[in-house]
Amino acid sequence: MKYFMEPKSVAIIGISRKSGPGSYNLMENMMNYGYTCEIFPINPKAKDILGVKAYPSVKDVGRAIDLAIVSLPRDLVLDSVKESIDAGVKAIIVVTQGFADADARGKALQQEMVNAARNNGVRILGPNTLGIVNNFNRFTTSFMPLTREKAPVGLICQSGIFFVGASVFTGQIGKGIDIGNACDIGFCEALEYMGDDPEIKIVAIHMEGLEQTRRFLTLAGRIAKQKPIVVFKTGQSEAGAKAAASHSGAMAGHYQIHKSALKQAGVLFLDADGQMRDAVKALLNQPPMKGGRIAVITPTGAGGIMASDTLEKQGLELAPFSEKTIRRIANLSPEWMPLGNPLDIWPAVMRYGLKDVYAEAVDAVLDDPNVDGILCLGIAPELPDFAFLDASEDVNKVVPKERQKPVVGWLYGPNAREIRERFEKEEKVTVFQTIEKAAWSLSLLRERDKCLEKTSEQNA
Amino acid sequence: MKYFMEPKSVAIIGISRKSGPGSYNLMENMMNYGYTCEIFPINPKAKDILGVKAYPSVKDVGRAIDLAIVSLPRDLVLDSVKESIDAGVKAIIVVTQGFADADARGKALQQEMVNAARNNGVRILGPNTLGIVNNFNRFTTSFMPLTREKAPVGLICQSGIFFVGASVFTGQIGKGIDIGNACDIGFCEALEYMGDDPEIKIVAIHMEGLEQTRRFLTLAGRIAKQKPIVVFKTGQSEAGAKAAASHSGAMAGHYQIHKSALKQAGVLFLDADGQMRDAVKALLNQPPMKGGRIAVITPTGAGGIMASDTLEKQGLELAPFSEKTIRRIANLSPEWMPLGNPLDIWPAVMRYGLKDVYAEAVDAVLDDPNVDGILCLGIAPELPDFAFLDASEDVNKVVPKERQKPVVGWLYGPNAREIRERFEKEEKVTVFQTIEKAAWSLSLLRERDKCLEKTSEQNA
Numbered sequence: 001m002k003y004f005m006e007p008k009s010v011a012i013i014g015i016s017r018k019s020g021p022g023s024y025n026l027m028e029n030m031m032n033y034g035y036t037c038e039i040f041p042i043n044p045k046a047k048d049i050l051g052v053k054a055y056p057s058v059k060d061v062g063r064a065i066d067l068a069i070v071s072l073p074r075d076l077v078l079d080s081v082k083e084s085i086d087a088g089v090k091a092i093i094v095v096t097q098g099f100a101d102a103d104a105r106g107k108a109l110q111q112e113m114v115n116a117a118r119n120n121g122v123r124i125l126g127p128n129t130l131g132i133v134n135n136f137n138r139f140t141t142s143f144m145p146l147t148r149e150k151a152p153v154g155l156i157c158q159s160g161i162f163f164v165g166a167s168v169f170t171g172q173i174g175k176g177i178d179i180g181n182a183c184d185i186g187f188c189e190a191l192e193y194m195g196d197d198p199e200i201k202i203v204a205i206h207m208e209g210l211e212q213t214r215r216f217l218t219l220a221g222r223i224a225k226q227k228p229i230v231v232f233k234t235g236q237s238e239a240g241a242k243a244a245a246s247h248s249g250a251m252a253g254h255y256q257i258h259k260s261a262l263k264q265a266g267v268l269f270l271d272a273d274g275q276m277r278d279a280v281k282a283l284l285n286q287p288p289m290k291g292g293r294i295a296v297i298t299p300t301g302a303g304g305i306m307a308s309d310t311l312e313k314q315g316l317e318l319a320p321f322s323e324k325t326i327r328r329i330a331n332l333s334p335e336w337m338p339l340g341n342p343l344d345i346w347p348a349v350m351r352y353g354l355k356d357v358y359a360e361a362v363d364a365v366l367d368d369p370n371v372d373g374i375l376c377l378g379i380a381p382e383l384p385d386f387a388f389l390d391a392s393e394d395v396n397k398v399v400p401k402e403r404q405k406p407v408v409g410w411l412y413g414p415n416a417r418e419i420r421e422r423f424e425k426e427e428k429v430t431v432f433q434t435i436e437k438a439a440w441s442l443s444l445l446r447e448r449d450k451c452l453e454k455t456s457e458q459n460a
Numbered sequence: 461m462k463y464f465m466e467p468k469s470v471a472i473i474g475i476s477r478k479s480g481p482g483s484y485n486l487m488e489n490m491m492n493y494g495y496t497c498e499i500f501p502i503n504p505k506a507k508d509i510l511g512v513k514a515y516p517s518v519k520d521v522g523r524a525i526d527l528a529i530v531s532l533p534r535d536l537v538l539d540s541v542k543e544s545i546d547a548g549v550k551a552i553i554v555v556t557q558g559f560a561d562a563d564a565r566g567k568a569l570q571q572e573m574v575n576a577a578r579n580n581g582v583r584i585l586g587p588n589t590l591g592i593v594n595n596f597n598r599f600t601t602s603f604m605p606l607t608r609e610k611a612p613v614g615l616i617c618q619s620g621i622f623f624v625g626a627s628v629f630t631g632q633i634g635k636g637i638d639i640g641n642a643c644d645i646g647f648c649e650a651l652e653y654m655g656d657d658p659e660i661k662i663v664a665i666h667m668e669g670l671e672q673t674r675r676f677l678t679l680a681g682r683i684a685k686q687k688p689i690v691v692f693k694t695g696q697s698e699a700g701a702k703a704a705a706s707h708s709g710a711m712a713g714h715y716q717i718h719k720s721a722l723k724q725a726g727v728l729f730l731d732a733d734g735q736m737r738d739a740v741k742a743l744l745n746q747p748p749m750k751g752g753r754i755a756v757i758t759p760t761g762a763g764g765i766m767a768s769d770t771l772e773k774q775g776l777e778l779a780p781f782s783e784k785t786i787r788r789i790a791n792l793s794p795e796w797m798p799l800g801n802p803l804d805i806w807p808a809v810m811r812y813g814l815k816d817v818y819a820e821a822v823d824a825v826l827d828d829p830n831v832d833g834i835l836c837l838g839i840a841p842e843l844p845d846f847a848f849l850d851a852s853e854d855v856n857k858v859v860p861k862e863r864q865k866p867v868v869g870w871l872y873g874p875n876a877r878e879i880r881e882r883f884e885k886e887e888k889v890t891v892f893q894t895i896e897k898a899a900w901s902l903s904l905l906r907e908r909d910k911c912l913e914k915t916s917e918q919n920a
Contacts, residue, residue, distance in 0.1 A: 021845055021846065021847070021848055022813070022848045024810075074796070097806070097807060098794065098796045098797075098807070101761070102796040102797065102798065103796045103798070105796070106796060144841075144846075145841075145842050145845070145846065145874075147874060157762075158762060159760055159761060159762030159763075160760070161760040161762045161763055161872055162762070164839065164841075164872060164873050164874075165872025165873055167873075167874050167876070168871075168872045168873070168876060169872070206762065208762070208765065234762065234765045234766050234769055235765050235768075235769065236769040236772075237768055237769045237771075237772035237773070238772070239768040239769075239771070239772055239777075239778050240765045240766070240768035240769035240772070242768075243761070243764050243765040243768045243802055244765050246761070246798045246800075246804075247761030247762060247764065247765055247804070248761070248762075272770065272894070272896045273766050273770070273894045273895045273896055274893065274894035274896060274897070300619055300620070300621040301561070301619060301703070301706070301707030301708070302617075302618060302619030302621045302622070302666065302668070302694065302707060302708075303619075303621055304703050304707065305668065305694045305695050305700045305703040305704045305707055306694050306700070306733050308695075308697055308699040308700035308702075308703045309694055309695070309696040309697045309699075309700035310732065310733070311697075311699070312696075312697035312698070312699055312700070313696075313697070317699075318699050334558065336534070336558045336562040336563045336565070336566060337558075337562065338562065338563070338706045340706075342703055344706075344707070346557075347557060347558070350484075353482070379624065381604075381605075381624075382605050385481055385605070386481065386604075386605065387481070388481055388482045411628075412621055412624060412625025412628045412629070413624050413625055413627075413628070414605075414607060414624075414627050416627070416628060433734065434732070434733045434734035435733050435734075436732045436733055436734060437734070
């Protein structure tokens with residue numbers, strides 16, 4: 001994978017002289033992105049492209065080339081791949097669509113391409129791919145612009161939608177591999193690279209179809225001990241599976257079988273779009289959860305009820321508080337207030353103010369041996385007039401950075417975005433958009449812990 | 461309800477001389493909000509409050525008073541209610557907590573309060589409530605600040621969380637009634653008011669427990685013919701029901717029985733927090749959907765697969781396109797491209813540009829008799845460089861304002877917020893945060909149509 005992710009020299013075959021808006025010029029995008037390798041545009045009709053000397057053919061470059069990127073009409077691709085192989089190129093990305101994702105002729109062309117590469121020890125990524133993004137060396141083969149953060153998130157996908165839509169899908173991305181039709185480089189090679197990469201702390205996977213299942217499961221089992229692997233498998237339905245066949249040419253296989261096999265290997269498995277972003281947030285910022293007993297702290301009774309409902313749905317339970325915890329809160333509350341879990345702190349808040357009461361409650365349940373995880377419902381008030389209802393700073397003060405219990409939150413009020421940022425600033429509390437998502441993230445952290453427990457038992 | 465929603469004269473009992481941040485001074489909030497009624501602060505220790513002449517008792521005002529708002533420690537509430545009744549007040553809001561939501565003594569106090577009111581033809585809202593918000597006459601009894609739009613959304617709830625968190629819960633709110641413990645004014649009175657109010661186009665309800673079930677169902681059946689009623693019922697779980705008892709003192713009852721009875725009456729029923737906002741958006745902006753056959757238009761094959769999966773989960777199906785529709789798209793696509801539903805337009809986009817192709821596709825499926833609703837997946841590109849990938853204006857041009865088919869969307873890319881606003885500007889296309897939510901909203905519009913169909917059959 002090194003020649004794909006960190007090439008020293010790159011030939012760009014089929015690069016147009018057009019650039020600017022609407023040209024989808026991947027060389028232009030690569031240059032904007034801040035690449036540091038040597039690049040050789042290949043175009044028989046151009047002397048130079050974007051100020052870089054062009055060559056009529058990859059054979060004419062006369063230099064060792066790590067990576068060739070082929071972006072030509074499909075009928076010209078095979079010859080270009082063969083030429084690249086002859087020229088000693090070590091790795092090839094085929095961007096072009098219309099192979100196993102299309103018709104019988106496309107399938108045959110793809111097979112010929114693979115045969116040519118395999119006979120010569122050359123690897124192919126694609127076809128039907130945006131290729132690579134590597135924010136750690138500012139290299140990309142995408143013709144669409146991407147964000148540039150050095151996030152510890154490794155993304156493996158079968159569609160450029162997840163590169164372009166990274167902010168929607170994973171929220172952040174440090175390195176990405178779009179395996180497209182996966183004619184040669186597939187999930188195994190990509191996962192192995194991400195798994196062994198010390199810059200990457202979590203691997204997020206969009207999967208349409210999985211081949212080499214046994215190899216993948218063994219690999220996933222090994223890597224999941226070091227870092228979480230999260231899979232969003234599409235083609236769950238009959239209609240979806242049919243659509244997958246004509247997208248990346250993948251056989252979606254039987255969803256439930258995939259699901260149980262992957263979960264067995266320690267993979268965290270998602271059911272719906274929108275979950276990956278929450279999963280990444282939770283797993284990067286919160287510890288695995290050692291049990292299923294949750295403390296709910298809330299300035300609203302109605303929110304406490306909603307939390308109770310959704311925790312039960314997620315297979316979690318309300319922690320039975322220790323006497324010490326109850327005593328600490330009782331000291332702040334009016335006598336008539338029934339105290340329990342969910343812990344409705346509003347009557348105490350009316351007496352002593354939200355900040356102190358909230359911090360005291362969080363401190364109490366962090367210290368309570370009956371509690372495995374904490375769900376905080378909070379107010380996101382108008383600022384600056386109602387800043388006294390923003391508990392973010394006070395809660396952050398009592399939550400230690402190193403700890404065994406996840407602390408997640410949900411906010412209601414007119415200022416949810418800003419108060420969320422204040423809560424998350426110290427990477428101790430992670431805030432979600434709904435109570436359902438917050439509870440779901442706790443169940444995911446529980447699952448992550450179970451996976452690590454199983455591993456350590458197997459090693460014991 | 462008129463005395464609660466549009467009072468001409470209001471006594472505020474138990475109003476503190478403290479004001480400003482942290483005082484929760486409801487009179488101050490009422491004044492900031494822009495009230496237009498007469499107000500009479502009642503406080504035996506003050507000559508005036510916030511510049512308004514104060515009275516020692518409600519009896520001393522010597523004027524007809526529509527509404528009294530009582531915010532006193534719970535042991536003083538009953539006497540104050542009785543005094544208000546004696547003074548001829550027509551409606552009373554009890555803000556104070558600690559009644560049926562607390563202990564046996566609280567329950568007894570609440571019952572005495574109700575008895576006193578009923579014997580004298582006075583109505584009580586609460587206790588344990590923020591009361592009223594009415595953005596159409598700028599009146600509120602909430603001590604927390606609220607947004608002020610004249611939105612056509614009527615909210616009925618059992619907790620102030622939904623007033624304060626309206627932007628999170630319903631997204632918008634025009635009028636709101638927090639029935640709190642619902643000792644007298646309950647869901648029936650509130651629903652009747654919202655149902656008959658021409659300013660209100662949709663009624664959003666947060667429900668912990670429902671009494672007078674039969675009356676409510678009859679009323680809901682009548683009102684649902686005119687406008688959608690959406691219920692989010694909490695206390696679904698055993699733990700949640702227990703928490704509800706100690707919140708508003710409500711008996712949550714059996715969730716599944718409530719659910720089927722309410723649905724039978726034509727109410728749209730939600731399962732999770734976060735759905736109300738999407739429901740309101742969909743029902744306000746899109747027509748009921750006449751059937752379950754959906755056209756998916758997508759510039760990404762992977763997105764099409766995700767859409768197929770989630771439509772099936774929502775009980776919808778992929779429309780079998782007419783030959784005419786296929787022909788119109790085939791004219792734009794390369795020969796090798798398999799055409800169907802989901803309709804992957806990317807190969808056509810590479811030839812003719814996204815804007816024209818997207819508009820042509822939407823126009824074709826709008827015209828297709830085999831299609832009942834349209835799900836558009838779109839790109840939210842970097843601006844201004846990639847503005848040519850923003851199809852919002854072109855799609856809005858081909859979607860008529862009056863139509864029978866809902867058009868919903870989902871966006872991926874770095875600029876989702878701005879492109880969403882562009883799509884939604886003309887209130888023709890409604891964009892959701894995930895494909896799942898977009899598909900869910902279509903199923904809700906289908907349900908809304910079924911409810912109207914049933915009604916018209918009954919009337920036939």
